[in-house]
Amino acid sequence: MAKKSNSIYICQNCSYQSSKWIGQCPDCGQWNSFVETAVTATPKGFGGGKQIEASAAHPISLKQIASQKLSRVATPYKELDRVLGGGLVPGSLTLLAGEPGIGKSSLLTTVVSKLAGLYVLGEESPQQVKLRVERMGLPDDFQVLAETNAETIAATIQSQSVVAVDSIQTAWTSKLMGVAGSVGQIRESAQILLQAAKATNVPIILVGHVTKEGSVAGPKVLEHLVDTVLQFEGEALHEYRLLRAVKNRFGPTDEVGVFAMQDRGLIEVKNPSDLFLQDQGSILRPGSVVMATMQGLRPVLVEIQALVNPTQLAIPRRIGTGVDVKRLQIICAILERHGGLKLGDKDVFVNVAGGLNLKEPAADLAICMAIVSSYKNKPLVDKTVAIGEVGLLGEIRKVSFLDKRIKEAKTQGFNHILSAPSLKHIKEAVKLLI
Numbered sequence: 001m002a003k004k005s006n007s008i009y010i011c012q013n014c015s016y017q018s019s020k021w022i023g024q025c026p027d028c029g030q031w032n033s034f035v036e037t038a039v040t041a042t043p044k045g046f047g048g049g050k051q052i053e054a055s056a057a058h059p060i061s062l063k064q065i066a067s068q069k070l071s072r073v074a075t076p077y078k079e080l081d082r083v084l085g086g087g088l089v090p091g092s093l094t095l096l097a098g099e100p101g102i103g104k105s106s107l108l109t110t111v112v113s114k115l116a117g118l119y120v121l122g123e124e125s126p127q128q129v130k131l132r133v134e135r136m137g138l139p140d141d142f143q144v145l146a147e148t149n150a151e152t153i154a155a156t157i158q159s160q161s162v163v164a165v166d167s168i169q170t171a172w173t174s175k176l177m178g179v180a181g182s183v184g185q186i187r188e189s190a191q192i193l194l195q196a197a198k199a200t201n202v203p204i205i206l207v208g209h210v211t212k213e214g215s216v217a218g219p220k221v222l223e224h225l226v227d228t229v230l231q232f233e234g235e236a237l238h239e240y241r242l243l244r245a246v247k248n249r250f251g252p253t254d255e256v257g258v259f260a261m262q263d264r265g266l267i268e269v270k271n272p273s274d275l276f277l278q279d280q281g282s283i284l285r286p287g288s289v290v291m292a293t294m295q296g297l298r299p300v301l302v303e304i305q306a307l308v309n310p311t312q313l314a315i316p317r318r319i320g321t322g323v324d325v326k327r328l329q330i331i332c333a334i335l336e337r338h339g340g341l342k343l344g345d346k347d348v349f350v351n352v353a354g355g356l357n358l359k360e361p362a363a364d365l366a367i368c369m370a371i372v373s374s375y376k377n378k379p380l381v382d383k384t385v386a387i388g389e390v391g392l393l394g395e396i397r398k399v400s401f402l403d404k405r406i407k408e409a410k411t412q413g414f415n416h417i418l419s420a421p422s423l424k425h426i427k428e429a430v431k432l433l434i
């Protein structure tokens with residue numbers, strides 16, 4: 001007997017079920033928590049209303065499973081392969097998330113073009129893709145499919161080297177009644193494409209747009225479903241882009257790929273330190289300090305700039321771009337208490353050149369030295385790098401991957417290293433600029 005397919009609405013907070021959409025869950029009181037979900041109705045008379053006894057399963061010893069070498073498909077970008085762990089895995093489902101305009105389509109167009117794959121268009125027309133390919137100077141010997149139905153896409157991906165779906169928010173399935181872009185449609189469409197990827201052994205990349213809150217639209221309903229989640233980050237006013245692996249079943253999650261947006265599309269940045277230090281020059285300037293930050297497992301040199309000015313307000317300002325403002329306030333308090341600086345009537349501004357965001361405590365010492373340098377209007381010794389965490393008692397602590405950071409600094413010509421254990425207290429660092 002054929003099974004009838006329909007859908008119900010399930011509260012994502014307490015799993016309460018309803019035959020229609022409800023604004024507020026009557027069980028838990030949560031608003032806008034009902035999501036349309038496809039279910040399969042049980043035929044009448046099945047089971048006779050009696051409890052069905054489940055048969056015991058037979059576990060398999062892991063020793064009986066033969067080892068299989070993981071083959072990968074190399075992409076045109078070595079930076080992308082680095083983040084993926086060596087390339088695309090056949091039969092895998094990858095989610096590429098990022099804000100609109102960050103460069104997701106440019107990245108996938110290059111990958112599909114060079115691998116002669118299939119580009120599924122949900123937001124653009126074939127003519128728009130043709131114009132982008134010509135502008136980027138890419139080969140046009142690949143296929144495009146202007147389709148948004150998930151079942152149709154799944155039936156079309158046979159014998160493809162790679163498939164890119166741009167975007168999953170436009171996909172829909174006839175199993176549900178909701179509009180494309182709803183949580184139910186996104187989840188069910190991704191499930192259909194996942195089954196197609198496993199059945200055909202074709203790697204599929206889904207594009208997922210990011211909301212204003214910074215989460216993958218859905219919200220984040222696909223992260224548990226896909227094999228790999230790639231996050232594309234960057235500032236609209238800066239050319240650099242960072243690609244991170246938030247989840248990766250086939251490789252590490254601590255690698256970062258660096259790209260730069262140019263007129264002809266995305267290009268790889270093989271030496272990120274050159275990118276973030278390109279405007280520093282050789283002139284010694286007060287308030288400028290270089291530090292070595294870790295982007296995944298890769299050390300990158302960045303410039304931290306500080307400006308200390310007399311305040312015109314009753315309460316002095318502490319403003320940071322690319323650094324945590326709360327951490328900046330703590331650093332200013334440490335410099336006042338243990339460094340001898342009088343910042344109570346000074347505005348302190350800190351900026352990370354190039355638009356990079358620093359969240360690790362290893363930037364503390366560089367921020368301190370930049371503030372002291374601007375306060376005393378004296379530059380540091382040429383080719384100096386500051387690396388270290390500063391405690392509330394003024395002590396300078398070691399940070400992780402210090403050897404890698406120092407090696408990268410010396411590779412770039414910075415031979416004067418300020419870090420623990422050569423520096424033990426912030427007082428010693430302040431005395432360097434007396």
